[in-house]
Amino acid sequence: MNQPSPTIDVQEAIKTTHAAVAEKQLSESAFTNLQRWLTEPQYASYLPSLLRLIEAEDFGTLDTYFWEVIPFGTGGRRGLMSDLGSATINERTIAESAHGLAAYFKNYSGSDTGNAAIAHDSRINSERFARIAASVIAAHGLTVHFFKTPRSTPELSFAVRHLSCDVGAMITASHNPPSDNGFKAYWSTGAQVLPPHDQGIIDEVYQATKIPIIDFDQAVEQGLIKIIDEDVASEYRNAVISHSHSTSRDLQGLFTPLHGVGETSVFQVLQQAGFEKITRFESQCEQNGNFPNVPDQLPNPERTEVYQPAIELAGQIDSEIILASDPDADRLGVCAKNNAGEFIHLTGNQIGALLADYILRKRQEKQTLTPEHFVVETIVTTPLIAAITRKANVRIINNLLVGFKYIAQTMDEEGPEGFVFGTEESLGYLAGEYCRDKDAAIAALWVCELLAELKSKSKTLFDRLDELYIEHGYHLEGQVSKTCKGSEGNQQIKELMKAFRQTPPQKLGNLTFTRVRDYQNLEIRSLPENTPSETFSKPEGNVLMFEAKGEGLPLTVQLGVRPSGTEPKIKFYYFAQVEVSDPDQLAKTKSEALSTIESFKEALMGWIDKTLETS
Missing domain, CATH: 3.40.120.10 (Alpha-D-Glucose-1,6-Bisphosphate, subunit A, domain 3)
Structure with a gap:
């Protein structure tokens, strides 16, 4: 069914949207991005749809579609799908992403040729978006190795390395709802792009005008796109x-x-x-x-x-x-x-601790561990893994920002031959050198091997966890988050980060905060004064890590605060630890720690709601 032609022109549309900004119906950032789509020739095909939305004064939809240019976050570009918009995933933003990746690679390498690998999952539009990405990258002169059927993200990472590609792309939105999709960009190591490459790609995306593209089937006939599938997957x-x-x-x-x-x-x-x-x-x-x-x-x-x-x-x-x-x-x-x-559901922290313990014990039995080997985890992953690693006389590297790409980067910087295991609390695990991204397959293999061995001894995964708690102290971790969508939500997240940074809570439940490590300002501040006491040099990112002590129970707690890099959320990670001197007291210790944390979480969410009400 044909839509009616809009009755307003571009100038009237700009005037209408400018007035909407003045009346706070539209964010200034959305207005800026909208102007580009209204006036620049590369967006001409979208003009009728845009004008109809503006004529209908559908400023809520316009703000959702244009409030930002999707950045490369901890998991690439990811977001709501729509027919148009700089803040959503659509044919144009996918093409821009592929163009940005190819153009940046060519500028960076000084070469007009290269190799790329592309895969997609089974999400809505994933195959269509993957074909667009392949067609753009092939038009840039790179040979594209294209997975014929839906594949996993670690298979794409493996393919980049296995086929000696210069770049790669994965069309996925991971665990997001059906409405979303995304574009993950990979470098020659098989890892997701890191600074300065991520910003370089975004710069190319923003400067994109007319994007080169070739017909997909024609590119296959010409050998510019090479179809791969089970031949690479079996090697993986x-x-x-x-x-x-x-x-x-x-x-x-x-x-x-x-x-x-x-x-x-x-x-x-x-x-x-x-x-x-x-x-x-x-x-x-x-x-x-x-x-x-x-x-x-x-x-x-x-x-x-x-x-x-x-x-x-x-x-x-x-x-x-x-x-x-x-x-x-x-x-x-x-x-x-x-x-x-x-x-019983196991948390990512619990699985990570069990797998770290499993592989370290296995490597010790085979005498293939040295003090130079290393385990890697992010700053919001359980300290239990660090304790297990140190007990095995192996290095722990645990000062990484959130994002598995930083674990991959550390693997290569420290030497992959010394890498034992990498993990993050959000169910991400990796071992070996075959790829540079988290992989559910290696985790499943090891979890099943561990449980099968425990079963032969009439034990469960939870029995092994309790043994680790008795040896290293009881650890209770978890996460809560607050969803804040669109430009208004983005502002709420900024306000909350500002409040936690400048006027943090002194006490939540039975926990009193004693100091905070600020990864953005690279300083440690004493609380409640909130005055700097130490500085540090890295890592640098928009993360706060608070330390607190409990009343009554000898409990130490950390609270991590960070905006999500993949979803419209601000996330709160808590880590509680208490020594267990008597195994018979473990059940009581668990109960008391849980009660303290539940009270803390309730107080935390109350403080957040109150802060947003007064901001």
């Missing part, structure tokens, strides 16, 4: 399986890809490795970007709700574990049975 699976450290395979379980691509990587790796009694949870296996059988259509394996459908079946078939990968299969979630036969 072999690389993952080469990191097996056990022959124990007696394990009954369920795997769900949450309607994503995990069956092609995680499940096939487990089957090939010999875990024949790990079966698929069929109702969530269809590749479907609407995620129809996932609760709330939110395919995030960090959410306990996503496991509920599988738990019902797992109980009927006597499964011992449920594994879930997110839609692009770079993250793995775990639900496992405890001694009471109940399925």
Whole structure:
């Protein structure tokens, strides 16, 4: 059905949107970006749609579509899909992203030729966007290696390295809702782009006018786009399986890809490795970007709700574990049975600690560890991993900003031959040298091997966790967040970061704050005075890490505060630690620590709401 032609012209549209800014119906940033789309020739095809929105005075939609130029965050460019807009994922912003990557590479390298790898997951529009990206990059003169079928993000990272590519791109929005998609850019190492490359690409994106593009099928015929698929994927699976450290395979379980691509990587790796009694949870296996059988259509394996459908079946078939990968299969979630036969969700921190302990013990048994080997984690990942690593007489590198690209960077800077394990609390894990991004497949392989070994000793994952707590102290971690969408939400996040930085809370629940490490200002401040006491040099980022002490229980707590780099959220990470002198007191210690943290979280969210009300 044809839409009616707009009755206003460009000048009237600019006047209308300028008035909307004055009346606070439209943000200034949206007005600035809108002007470009209204007046610059590369956006001419979008003009009728834009004028209709302006004529209808649909300023809410316009603000959502234009309040920013999507930046490269911790996971690339990611956001709401729409037909147009600088702040959304659409044909133009995908083409700009691909153009920016290719143009920046050519300028940086001084070469007009090169190689690129491109993959996509099973989200809505992922294949279409991947074909656009391939067509743009091929038009720039690079040979594109294009995965024919939906694949996982770590497979793309592997392909960049395996095929000696200069750059790569993955079309995915990870665990976001069905409305979203995104573009992850990769460099020749197989890692996501880091400074200064990320800013260089964005600069090229912003300067883009007419973008070169070639017909996809024509480019395939000419050999500019080369189709790859199982030939590379099988090599990837072999690389993952080469990191097996056990022959124990007696394990009954369920795997769900949450309607994503995990069956092609995680499940096939487990089957090939010999875990024949790990079966698929069929109702969530269809590749479907609407995620129809996932609760709330939110395919995030960090959410306990996503496991509920599988738990019902797992109980009927006597499964011992449920594994879930997110839609692009770079993250793995775990639900496992405890001694009471109940399925309990493990946090990313708990899984990371168990896997670090597993690989360090295995490497110690094989005498392949030296004090020069290293484990890597981000600043918002559990301190338990650092304690386990130090006990194994191995280096811990734990001062990294959030984003697996920083773990990949550290691998190469420190020497990949010394890399043992890398992890972040949001279900990201990696070992080996085969790729440079987190991988649900290696995590699934090791979790299953560990549990199969524990099962042979009549133990559960939770028994092993308790043993680690007794040895290193009880650790309780978690995360809460506040969603703040659009330009108004972005301003709220800025206000909250400002309040935490300038006028932080002195006490929340039974916890009193004693100092804060400010990674933006690179200083440590004493509280409640909030005066600088020390400085440090790195890492630099918009993160705050508070330290607090509890009353009564000898509890130490850290609170991390940061804006998300991939979602419209501000995130709060808490880390509680208390020594356990008597194993018989562990249950009581857990209960008391949980009570303290629950009171703290309630007070924290109350302080946040009050701060936003008065800002």
